[in-house]
Amino acid sequence: MSEVKQALAQAADAARFAPSIHNTQPWRWVVRPDRLELFAVAERQLRAQDPDARMLLLSCGAALHHAQVALDAEGWAYTVDRPASLAPDRPLAVVTPSERRPAEPEATRHLQMLQVRRTDRRTVSDEAVPETVLDELVKDTEEVGGRLHVLSRDQVIDLAVAVERAQAAEAADDRARAELLTWVGGERPEGTGIPSSALPTEVPLTTVAERDFQTAGTVQAGGGHDRAATYAVLYGSGDAEADWLRAGESLSRLWLSATEHAVSLLPFSGPVEVPFTREALRRMLGGAGLPYLALRLGLQDPAHTAPPHTPRLPATQVIEITG
Ligand SMILES: Cc1cc2nc3c(=O)[nH]c(=O)nc-3n(C[C@H](O)[C@H](O)[C@H](O)COP(=O)(O)O)c2cc1C
Structure with missing residues (x-):
């Protein structure tokens, strides 16, 4: 070759x-x-x-x-x-x-x-992500064309409401519920989907409720609360296919930089999937752009050992x- x-x-x-x-x-x-x-x-x-x-x-x-x-x-x-x-x-x-x-x-x-890098759904450290690190993550995201809006305390409450509404809308939709069951839980030898080994044993205490995967996991959730976490919205200006593709590139860049700084990134895509909560997120951005993904950034809890990788x-x- x-x-x-x-x-x-x-x-x-x-x-x-x-x-x-x-x-x-x-x-x-x-x-x-x-x-x-x-x-x-x-x-x-x-x-x-x-x-x-x-x-x-x-x-x-x-x-x-x-x-x-x-x-x-x-x-x-x-x-x-x-x-x-x-x-x-x-x-x-x-x-x-x-x-x-x-x-x-x-x-x-x-x-x-x-x-x-991996998705860690457990709580994060009690120590906040330092401002200097946050500034760097914002800059890294921008280098690949994305924008990151760090939410104020009040906006985090608004995000929590949007996440719950999106969760309720998807839970009430038979097709969405069936789809979730197809992709989540169990052993999953075929190499796709989220196995139980990537999900916490119990729902972690978080300011914004994590996605309810309707299945118990095997990762020890650990105690604590994610009180010190930072919530943010990845956003940009366009809604065309190419814009979402580029948003994925900036998500990857952001996530790799975060991993380098021992910052755990947890995506919350529910409120972007559901049209009326996507609109709520858009309003939160105050006209700056269109939301692509909500996410949580927090210093990894040093007491946690890394959960297993999801298969590929x-x-x-x-x-x-x-x-
Ligand atoms: C676009 C996108 C949306 C996602 N949304 C969520 C989400 O709402 N909740 C969640 O717990 N994980 C979410 N994830 C994380 C995926 O479940 C995860 O990337 C996948 O299971 C592979 O695991 P890994 O990240 O540990 O390699 C999302 C990832 C992407 C790229």
Whole structure:
């Protein structure tokens, strides 16, 4: 295999670590001799909870950013086109390497972080994330085109209300409930979905209620409360497919930087999935933009050991290497 093709295959492989809504991993890569193509996989879209594929696009954007981190760490210059098409035969994105360049030390660190990063649904430390770290996370998000709005105390209460309303709306929807059961709980040997081993044994005490996955987990929740946590909204200016894809790239960048600072990031996508709570989040932004994802940032509790990683689909199911 040529040097460039090998680098592209490795980048697609690194992208398997990316976070995705309910661990659906709704992406497929095609490695060509001179470029890497990313496609959406409609069969792994949450039709009831995510009918407009916003969460799918965020997830695919995170995978796209992971692939770029791998290329940066390997010292490749490249361009990224984002047709952002959801059609099965048209790519969401095309990454075309051009020449070698010095590897970026930050990317080397982020390549390590993407293997360490995970969603931790337990409570966080009693110590707040330092302002300097928050400022850096805001800056890192902006570098990839996203914006991060840190919520005031009052707005955190508004977020808690929006999350509960979204939760109630999805719980009252038979299709959404059935969909959740398909993707969450149990052993899940096929490599998708959220296994019980990634969920806490009991509901952690949090200011904003975590998503109710309707299934008990096996991760010891630990005591405490997330009183010291910071809540924020990732947002931007557009609602087109390409905007959501780019938002996923900034989510990945933010999450890798947070991991580097021992900050746990927990997404709350429920209020973005449900139209009327998405509108409530938009109002919270005061006209600055459109909400893509609510999230919690908190210093990892030093007493917690890392929960197991959620499984991933085998490379052969998500990466096709052409002749
Ligand atoms: C777009 C998006 C939305 C998500 N929404 C939630 C959520 O509402 N609640 C939650 O607990 N986790 C959420 N997650 C985290 C996923 O469940 C998690 O990334 C996936 O199960 C893979 O696990 P990992 O992040 O530990 O690798 C979300 C992730 C993404 C990318």
